[in-house]
Amino acid sequence: xxxxxxxxxxxxxxxxxxxxxxxxxxxxxxxxxxxxxxxxxxxxxxxxxxxxxxxxxxxxxxxxxxxxxxxxxxxxxxxxxxxxxxxxxxxxxxxxxxxxxxxxxxxxxxxxxxxxxxxxxxxxxxxxxxxxxxxxxxxxxxxxxxxxxxxxxxxxxxxxxxxxxxxxxxxxxxxxxxxxxxxxxxxxxxxxxxxxxxxxxxxxxxxxxxxxxxxxxxxxxxxxxxxxxxxxxxxxxxxxxxxxxxxxxxxxxxxxxxxxxxxxxxxxxxxxxxxxxxxxxxxxxxxxxxxxxxxxxxxxxxxxxxxxxxxxxxxxxxxxxxxxxxxxxxxxxxxxxxxxxxxxxxxxxxxxxxxxxxxxxxxxxxxxxxxxxxxxxxxxxxxxxxxxxxxxxxxxxxxxxxxxxxxxxxxxxxxxxxxxxxxxxxxxxxxxxxxxxxxxxxxxxxxxxxxxxxxxxxxxxxxxxxxxxxxxxxxxxxxxxxxxxxxxxxxxxxxxxxxxxxxxxxxxxxxxxxxxxxxxxxxxxxxxxxxxxxxxxxxxxxxxxxxxxxxxxxxxxxxxxxxxxxxxxxxxxxxxxxxxxxxxxxxxxxxxxxxxxxxxxxxxxxxxxxxxxxxxxxxxxxxxxxxxxxxxxxxxxxxxxxxxxxxxxxxxxxxxxxxxxxxxxxxxxxxxxxxxxxxxxxxxxxxxxxxxxxxxxx
Numbered sequence: 001x002x003x004x005x006x007x008x009x010x011x012x013x014x015x016x017x018x019x020x021x022x023x024x025x026x027x028x029x030x031x032x033x034x035x036x037x038x039x040x041x042x043x044x045x046x047x048x049x050x051x052x053x054x055x056x057x058x059x060x061x062x063x064x065x066x067x068x069x070x071x072x073x074x075x076x077x078x079x080x081x082x083x084x085x086x087x088x089x090x091x092x093x094x095x096x097x098x099x100x101x102x103x104x105x106x107x108x109x110x111x112x113x114x115x116x117x118x119x120x121x122x123x124x125x126x127x128x129x130x131x132x133x134x135x136x137x138x139x140x141x142x143x144x145x146x147x148x149x150x151x152x153x154x155x156x157x158x159x160x161x162x163x164x165x166x167x168x169x170x171x172x173x174x175x176x177x178x179x180x181x182x183x184x185x186x187x188x189x190x191x192x193x194x195x196x197x198x199x200x201x202x203x204x205x206x207x208x209x210x211x212x213x214x215x216x217x218x219x220x221x222x223x224x225x226x227x228x229x230x231x232x233x234x235x236x237x238x239x240x241x242x243x244x245x246x247x248x249x250x251x252x253x254x255x256x257x258x259x260x261x262x263x264x265x266x267x268x269x270x271x272x273x274x275x276x277x278x279x280x281x282x283x284x285x286x287x288x289x290x291x292x293x294x295x296x297x298x299x300x301x302x303x304x305x306x307x308x309x310x311x312x313x314x315x316x317x318x319x320x321x322x323x324x325x326x327x328x329x330x331x332x333x334x335x336x337x338x339x340x341x342x343x344x345x346x347x348x349x350x351x352x353x354x355x356x357x358x359x360x361x362x363x364x365x366x367x368x369x370x371x372x373x374x375x376x377x378x379x380x381x382x383x384x385x386x387x388x389x390x391x392x393x394x395x396x397x398x399x400x401x402x403x404x405x406x407x408x409x410x411x412x413x414x415x416x417x418x419x420x421x422x423x424x425x426x427x428x429x430x431x432x433x434x435x436x437x438x439x440x441x442x443x444x445x446x447x448x449x450x451x452x453x454x455x456x457x458x459x460x461x462x463x464x465x466x467x468x469x470x471x472x473x474x475x476x477x478x479x480x481x482x483x484x485x486x487x488x489x490x491x492x493x494x495x496x497x498x499x500x501x502x503x504x505x506x507x508x509x510x511x512x513x514x515x516x517x518x519x520x521x522x523x524x525x526x527x528x529x530x531x532x533x534x535x536x537x538x539x540x541x542x543x544x545x546x547x548x549x550x551x552x553x554x555x556x557x558x559x560x561x562x563x564x565x566x567x568x569x570x571x572x573x574x575x576x577x578x579x580x581x582x583x584x585x586x587x588x589x590x591x592x593x594x595x596x597x598x599x600x601x602x603x604x605x606x607x608x609x610x611x612x613x614x615x616x617x618x619x620x621x622x623x624x625x626x627x628x629x630x631x632x633x634x635x636x637x638x639x640x641x642x643x644x645x646x647x648x649x650x651x652x653x654x655x656x657x658x659x660x661x662x663x664x665x666x667x668x669x670x671x672x673x674x675x676x677x678x679x680x681x682x683x684x685x686x687x688x689x690x691x692x693x694x695x696x697x698x
Contacts, residue, residue: 003033003052015039015052023054031067036086040065040073049073049088058088066101072121074099074107083107083123092123104137106156118142118158127158138171141190153177153192162192173205176225182265184216187225196227198448217447265292265310267318268455270471275321275423278458278469283327283417285410286425288456289433290332290340291315307336307343311453315340318454319347327422329354330413332361337427340454344425360428365400365409366435368495369504372398389431390438390445398504404492406439407482408520410459410466414482415523433457437470440482445470483520485595485617490607493520494597497529500566503549504603508541509534511581513596514588515640521617521648528569530560534579543572558681581608589630589637591616591623592644620650624659632671634660635679635689642687661696669698 006015006022012029015022031040038049038057046061049068064076072083072091080095083102100108106118106126115130118137133145141161145151150165153172166188168180176187176195184199187206202214210222210230220233271288278284291311307315319326326348331341333356341354363370366389389402399405409432417424430451437457438445449471457470466477483489494512502508510533516526533539543561547553551565560571578584585594591612598606616623622644628634638660645652664672676693683689 003037003039006033006039006052008032014054022052025050025054034067034069036068036071038068038073038086040067047075049086057086060084060088069101069103070105070121072102072107074101080112081109091121092119094123100136104140104156106137106142108134108136108142116144126156127154129158135171138173141172143169143171153190161190164188164192170205174207176206178203178205185213187211195225196223198227265314265453267314267321268452271318271455272321274458274469278423278460279462280325281421282460282462283414283420284423284458284460285413285417286423286456286458287409287413287433287436288340288425288427289430289451289453290334290337290427291343292453293336304335307339311336311340312343314454315343316347319344319350322348322423322425324348325423326350326425327420328352328416328424329427330357330360330416330425331355331427332364332429333358334361334429337361337429341425341427344427357426359409359412360426360432364428364432365405365412366402366432367398368400368492368499369398372504374398387446389435400492400496401488402435403439404483404488406436408489408493408523409436410440410468410482411520411523413459413523414461433470437468437473440466440468440477441470441473441475443473483523485517485520485609485613487607487609489520490517490595490609491597491605493517494599494607495605497526497568498531498597498599501529501531501549501551501568501570502542502545506542506545506599507601508538508545509598509600510538510542511584511596511598513581513584514593515590515644517595518592518644518647524647526568528571530571530573532573532584533576535576539572539576546570546572581606585610586625587629589625589628589634590640590644591625592648593640594625616650620648622648622650622652622656624656626659628659628663631663632675633678633682634663635675635693636683639679639683639687639689642689643684646687664693664696672697 005017007017008030009016009021013026015030015033027041027043029042033039033052037052041048041050042064045063047063047065048061049057049065051057062075062077066074068086071086074081075084077095080097081099082095083091083099085091096109097112097114098110102121105121108116108118110116111130116132116134117130118126118134120126131144132147132149133151135143137156140156141153143151144154146165150167151169152163152165153161153169155161166179166181170178172190176189179186179188181199184201185203186199187195187203189195200213201216204212206225210224212233213221213223215221219235222230222233224230291307291314293305293307293311322344326344329341329345329350329352331337331354337360338354338356345352345354359365389399413424413426433451433456434445434449440457440459457468460467462476464478466482468475468477497516498512510531512529512531514530516529519526531542533542546563546565549565551563551570554562554564554569556562557571559575560573563570563572578587581596581598585596585608588594591610594610595613596608598608610625612623612625622641624637624641628637630637638657641652641656641660644650664675667675672693676690676697679690679693
């Protein structure tokens with residue numbers, strides 16, 4: 001009678017050969033036969049092993065018994081777990097809290113205080129170390145876990161096979177093992193080296209050279225041992241996972257020394273590369289993702305997640321790498337970004353302040369209406385929003401036009417950098433880095449190109465060219481100014497500034513017009529916002545909206561009520577005529593001021609840009625709208641001409657200044673003095689205008 005063809009009955013009370021019982025006995029439970037032909041059984045509170053004929057293999061009884069493996073079986077007695085031989089004798093006198101089965105001459109056991117180890121077929125410890133967990137051996141290699149939760153491979157003597165540690169790990173199957181690092185799952189070889197660069201949400205062992213894997217977007221693939229896709233089994237679907245896969249090697253390295261030679265995050269190679277390659281004698285803006293953080297919880301708590309200890313260390317290392325080239329630090333106001341900036345500063349040994357910048361986050365350059373954008377983001381998910389931002393034409397609900405916003409953000413960063421050679425760091429979030437890089441490079445960057453922690457995009461000027469670099473991409477634009485006075489840029493700027501001041505639900509029709517739009521060309525915040533109401537009722541609604549949103553009244557002028565809100569000064573002129581934006585712009589004196597956006601209730605917008613405004617920007621000259629409508633205030637106009645030129649780096653053609661002096665000189669003495677008085681009331685008293693005008697008085 002042979003045990004090899006025996007099976008467990010459906011009731012689990014005895015064994016069968018075919019459909020016939022092997023013996024007459026019945027038990028409460030039986031398990032399958034294992035070599036050398038013994039099976040575990042239990043009846044009541046007693047357990048033992050039987051032969052194929054149902055007779056006991058020995059006289060002893062236990063609380064529980066398990067199958068024989070390599071001639072030894074795990075059993076549970078009144079004092080704990082241990083192993084017995086086929087005759088029922090004890091392999092060892094030690095009692096454990098749990099025992100596994102022998103595989104490849106080693107067996108994992110857990111001591112009563114919780115530590116794991118492997119024992120030999122003689123029942124002695126195979127090595128001196130103790131582990132947080134230890135798994136079965138296969139082909140001479142086992143997996144052990146250290147106290148920090150990371151795992152590595154060991155050989156039969158307990159020596160580490162490759163010295164690398166992973167978040168999760170499997171034994172080797174067909175020469176490769178499944179392994180999970182801080183980024184995701186992959187396959188590694190016996191040296192601990194990834195077989196490919198990508199990471200996945202899950203992977204299966206290789207089967208005849210191929211393995212089924214699940215991407216982070218929910219898609220399923222079959223890959224070969226080089227990570228190449230053989231076939232797609234399921235397309236992408238919505239996913240709540242926050243990790244990303246990549247076609248580039250992740251910024252991880254082996255950390256030598258210590259109890260565990262752990263894998264750790266390192267400075268991304270692309271950042272190190274571009275820090276070495278960008279010009280040292282030019283201002284360079286680095287739009288940088290924050291450092292390493294823990295997983296994000298749901299809801300508003302996501303905002304408060306700090307960077308980890310690893311994140312602090314890595315940011316300090318990057319700061320030290322930048323060293324005395326670090327010139328300024330601006331950051332999203334969110335905690336992890338501020339902490340990253342502070343660690344960068346500490347690492348560089350710098351002493352200047354870290355400056356919060358809401359264009360970098362909370363809400364960021366791409367968000368116009370945070371509430372509407374948040375609702376849309378919840379529908380699409382983070383990956384969906386990112387995909388739209390990097391490739392979509394036109395804006396999403398609550399969002400800016402991504403192309404326009406990207407160029408405006410770069411313009412802003414370069415304006416902050418000014419003419420100070422060195423590295424100017426702007427710490428932000430992955431969505432801003434990805435979108436800005438994609439838009440400036442003209443490349444729709446997919447999930448495999450989203451930035452690692454402390455990875456970023458570089459921007460600088462070389463003569464009349466604007467340069468952008470991210471990972472292996474590098475592009476030069478023929479015009480150094482990213483933003484222009486085109487309709488998309490003007491509307492987005494107007495929407496951003498107006499929504500910040502009066503919100504998106506204001507019931508008034510009004511215009512934002514004047515010099516505020518110079519910010520598109522300078523990258524610096526506007527000095528103030530002039531909001532011109534289209535009627536007395538619109539003016540009343542506009543003012544009430546400002547006050548309801550917490551605006552504070554300031555000392556007004558002869559021509560406007562003044563407020564301050566959200567870091568901006570807002571003037572609401574007393575005059576409500578003319579009632580159209582075109583007519584309003586026609587009453588300005590400087591071409592660069594003849595730019596405006598009209599707001600109508602219901603989130604309706606349109607822009608008007610005077611041709612002379614575009615011409616001024618193209619020629620880099622400050623030009624007058626002629627004839628001068630406000631000629632009595634022409635001295636203030638002259639001061640603005642000179643101030644605009646200074647702020648923009650433009651020039652004022654001599655014939656434009658001559659036009660103003662021509663008007664002034666043509667007036668009688670009393671009018672000249674009146675014009676000077678008006679200048680004292682409306683001008684800023686700079687650029688030598690009053691002194692020069694005084695010299696021209698009789």
